Amino acid sequence: MKPDPDVLRALAPTxxxxxxxxxxxxxxxxxxxxTGQPRGVSVDLARALAGRLGVALEPVVFQAAGRSVEAVTAEEADIGFFAVDPLRGAGIAFTPPYVLIEGCYLVRDASPLRQNEEVDRPGHRVAVGLGSAYDLHLSRELKQAAIVRAATSPTVVDTFVAQGLEVAAGVRQQLEADARRIGGLxxxxxxxxxxxxxxxxxRGRGEAAARYLVDFIEAMKASGFVADALGRHGIEGASVAPAA
Structure with a gap:
């Protein structure tokens, strides 16, 4: 999968x-x-791509998805790892998905809410991470409940508790960890x-570079690389996306 020079320049212009x-x-x-350095499935994929390109990897680390999206859209970074969303697609060319993740709701033990469908009611306030996939999705889907945006996804549950909100929304694993930490949720x-x-x-990097990235991610899924990375980092509740 060694790219031609034009693709290499498009993917790693610096x-x-x-x-x-x-x-x-x-x-x-x-x-x-x-080490204080980033690690995880996305880091492993970025390192593997840099290896195939024959260049060094320079992680550009952010605490929130929205800022990561902004960086790639503005070409402050060459690639990123995102939840696919049509709004983000205006400036970013996505590959097919490599991982599927559940987005869930969290409530207090005493809450009368039992079903996801009950969340979208007048008077309910839902905490989400600013600019996250959940923020984008729920901003379109919720018609009666109000959205309260925490600064980042990891601070959603703390915002939910501090402000006495009715619901928190986010990655299942993050919500489960916060529920264990806080209790009563x-x-x-x-x-x-x-x-x-x-x-x-x-998106401005061109079709050839986008196709190379698509082929790369499909190869990583097919080879077992993504599944191995999930296991190596102890990730549960996420599954490898099917072949495109």
């Missing part, structure tokens, strides 16, 4: 691969407590959305 890494989604990336059964996590690059 001579290194600048990869936007979002630490706001614990399924994809986190900070290694031993529970997830509603099932999910309100399935997030398709993909790689992406600035």
């Amino acid at each position: 001579g290194v691969l600048r990869a936007a890494i979002n630490l706001g989604n614990p399924i994809l990336a986190a900070t290694d407590p031993g 529970r997830l509603l059964e099932g999910h309100f959305m399935v997030i398709r996590q993909a790689m992406g690059l600035p």
Whole structure:
């Protein structure tokens, strides 16, 4: 999969691969407590792509998905890892998804809410991470409930608790971890959305570069690389997306 020179220049115009890494989604990336460096499935994929291109990897780390999207759209980074969303597609060319993740609701134990369909009611306030896939999705889908935006996805549950909100929305694993940390909280059964996590690059980088990235991610899924990375990092509740 060694690219031709034009594709290489499109993917790594500065001579290194600048990869936007979002630490706001614990399924994809986190900070290694031993080294202080980012690690996770998205980091492994970025490193593998840099290796195939024959360039060094330069992680560009963000705490929230929205900032990561902005960086790639503005070409401050060459690639990123995002939930596929039509609004983001205006500036980013997405690959097919490589991982599928559940988006869930969390409530207090005493809450009368039992079903996902009960959330969208007058008087309900739903905490989401600003600019996250959940923010974009629920901004379109919720007609009666109000959205309260936390600064980042990892701070959603703390915002939910501090402001006495009715519902928190986010990645199942993050919500489960926060429920254990805080206590007195529970997830509603099932999910309100399935997030398709993909790689992406600035749309202006051209069709050849976008096709190379598509072929790369399909090869990573088919070879077992993505499944191995999920296992290596102890990720549960996410599944490898089917072949495109």
